[in-house]
Every structure is written in C-alpha cells, then in structure tokens.
Amino acid sequence: MRRLLIGLRASIKLIALFAVSSIVIITIIMSVYKPIYSVTFKGEMIGYCKNKAALQKKIENYREHGAEDEDVAFVQLDEIPSYQLCFLKKGIETNDDEIYEEITSTGVPYYTYYAVAVSGEDKAYVKTSSEADQIIKKLEEKDSKNARYLSQRQIYAKEKQEYVSVETAVVQLYENKITPEIARNMGRVTRAGNGGTSYKEVGIQFIKPIKAGITSRFGSRWGTNHKGTDYGAPTGTIIKAAAEGTVTFSGWNSGGFGYLVIISHGNGIQTYYGHCSELDCKVGDYVYQGDVIAKVGNTGDSYGSHLHFEIRVNDIAYNPEYYVK
Numbered sequence: 001m002r003r004l005l006i007g008l009r010a011s012i013k014l015i016a017l018f019a020v021s022s023i024v025i026i027t028i029i030m031s032v033y034k035p036i037y038s039v040t041f042k043g044e045m046i047g048y049c050k051n052k053a054a055l056q057k058k059i060e061n062y063r064e065h066g067a068e069d070e071d072v073a074f075v076q077l078d079e080i081p082s083y084q085l086c087f088l089k090k091g092i093e094t095n096d097d098e099i100y101e102e103i104t105s106t107g108v109p110y111y112t113y114y115a116v117a118v119s120g121e122d123k124a125y126v127k128t129s130s131e132a133d134q135i136i137k138k139l140e141e142k143d144s145k146n147a148r149y150l151s152q153r154q155i156y157a158k159e160k161q162e163y164v165s166v167e168t169a170v171v172q173l174y175e176n177k178i179t180p181e182i183a184r185n186m187g188r189v190t191r192a193g194n195g196g197t198s199y200k201e202v203g204i205q206f207i208k209p210i211k212a213g214i215t216s217r218f219g220s221r222w223g224t225n226h227k228g229t230d231y232g233a234p235t236g237t238i239i240k241a242a243a244e245g246t247v248t249f250s251g252w253n254s255g256g257f258g259y260l261v262i263i264s265h266g267n268g269i270q271t272y273y274g275h276c277s278e279l280d281c282k283v284g285d286y287v288y289q290g291d292v293i294a295k296v297g298n299t300g301d302s303y304g305s306h307l308h309f310e311i312r313v314n315d316i317a318y319n320p321e322y323y324v325k
Contacts, residue, residue: 037083039099046102050094052083062104071127073112073156077103110156116169119149124169125161129154135169142203145175167204167244167289171266174203202269202313206242206323207289209273210296210307218319227317228272228310235277235305237296240289242271242309242324247285247293257308258300261293272310275302 037052038045049055059080066072081103114132115122126132132152140147150173155161164172209231216230241263248270249262257274261281264270277297287293298305311320 035085035087036094038086039081039083041081041103042079047095047099048088049096049099051096055096055100058100059103062107066109071111071113071160072109075107075109077107108158110158111160112154112156113161114152115155116173117151117153118146118173123173124164126169127163131166134166138170139173142174146173165244168266171203171269204243204265204269205325208324209240209242209309210237212237215306218321228308229320231307231309232304233296233306235297238292239273239276239294239296239307241287241291241293244288247281247283247287250279250282253300256301258302259297263287268314270312272312274308275299275306
C-alpha cells in the first residue's frame, strides 16, 4: 500500500511538471509566434489570413450577392479556398484583403432582370417583375393587338441588357387595332406642311403641356397649314413635358420656332415646344411626364406670347387635340 502511495505521488509530480513545462513552452511560443491560417486556392498557397471565419463569410456574401451591383443575382466561383492552421513569427503580416481580391477576381457574376415577350420572343427588358407587369397591364388596357400574346420571364445571364422604362416599352410594343372609330379619324386627313394628318395611334397618353386655353388649332390657317396647337399664356408660364423621353434639341431655331425644345419618345415619336422665352433642359436630358422643360415666350415667328405644341411621328405632324388628356 505504501509503495502504491509513493508511486502515485511520483506520478502526480511528473504530471504537474509536464503541465507546467507545457505552459511555459506554449507561453514562449505564443510570445514569438502567432496562430494564423495559410490559404490555398486552386492548388497554390496565396497568403495568410488572420480571421478564417470572417474571410470565408465575406467570400460567401460575395457569392450570394456580388460586389456592389444590385442587379447581380449570384456569382459563380468554381473553387473555394482551403485553410490550414499554422504558427508564424509575429512580425509577418497577414493579407486578408489581397486574398479576398484574388479569389473574387475569378468569379463570374450572373445578372437577373425581366423580359417582356411577345409570342415567346423577348422584346423589352426591365429590372423588376413589377415593371414587366405594368407594361403588360398597360398594353392590355390599350387593347393592343398583341396583348393576348404577352408574357414575362425572369432571366439569369452573364451580361446585362439595356433596360427601358415602362412608357418606352409600351410605345415600342403597342400594336394598333383598326377599330371603326380610328378608321373614321384616320379618314379625316388635314394636311399640315410636310404631310401632317389628324390622327395616328401611337400608344402614348400625353398630358396637356400647359394650363392655358387654345388660341389656334391644328390645320388650315391663314392660307397655310398649321402643324400644331397654340396655347395662349403670359410670358414665363411654365411648360411641362407631355410625356417622358430624351431631349434631342434645346436652343434657338431659325425656322420660325424661336427658342425650341424637342423631346423624342421612341419609335419616331416627338413633341415640339416652340416660341419659348426660357429653356430649362438641355440636349441629352431624360425628362419625365410633367417635368418643367421651358417657359412660355414670344420668340421666333410669333404674334403674342404663347406655346406652339406639336406631336410628330416620323416627322409627320398630327393633331395634338386627339392625344392630350
């Protein structure tokens, strides 16, 4: 029994000595070295990271959401890095950010967007499903000839498409049904200079560009053809865009318009705003329906302060009164 106790006591001393020695050794190692992770990617060691969990979380977030592009659905990475715990002298720096950049630079982003299709063929691209629904709904409300063949689908692709606005897509996709009423309107032809007529369905709902009464209508006037509608108003009265589009002209016109704004709405559809006193937009601006673009004036061939407003399709003028609400 006594020998057993002596042996047990000796074992305890050895264990204690081993524990103390281990602590001392670990303390010495930790004072000189630090635990970090070596990172291997595609079979090559590319650096050392300080925080394995944080780095891997950052990489996973990039795979799921991309960098800063909100249109990215996910990023394809063919390989993920592997980590190995190791000890390095404290003077050696880690390079977490460089490792992240090297790994993510091999990613292939996939973008997501929506296509509005006619009979299964993609015709217009928008960012959201809601926009695609609006396009289809508006075309159905307008009783577009192709309304029954419209559909939308979500797309995942490596390259983006050029997006269009809802109004632009409606104009581009609208197909006219020749109803008896439209046929009668199209029969009432009133020539205005270079081939102007009274009506042509364009798929856009225009607003009145100014709060004022009509002083001169579209058609025959003083032995000539008047291509637009004149609205009488004091100089300085604001003029609004009748529909959204891109400003293609904003400046002085020597052909009689004076200060003139022209907005392109796609598919050859344009609106003209003539005799302005002040221009509040420039070429290249994208304006929305109701935006202030100019102010009423009496410039050019004008006999009193007013707005001369035209709607043209492929440079043929049509009666604005059939379009403004």
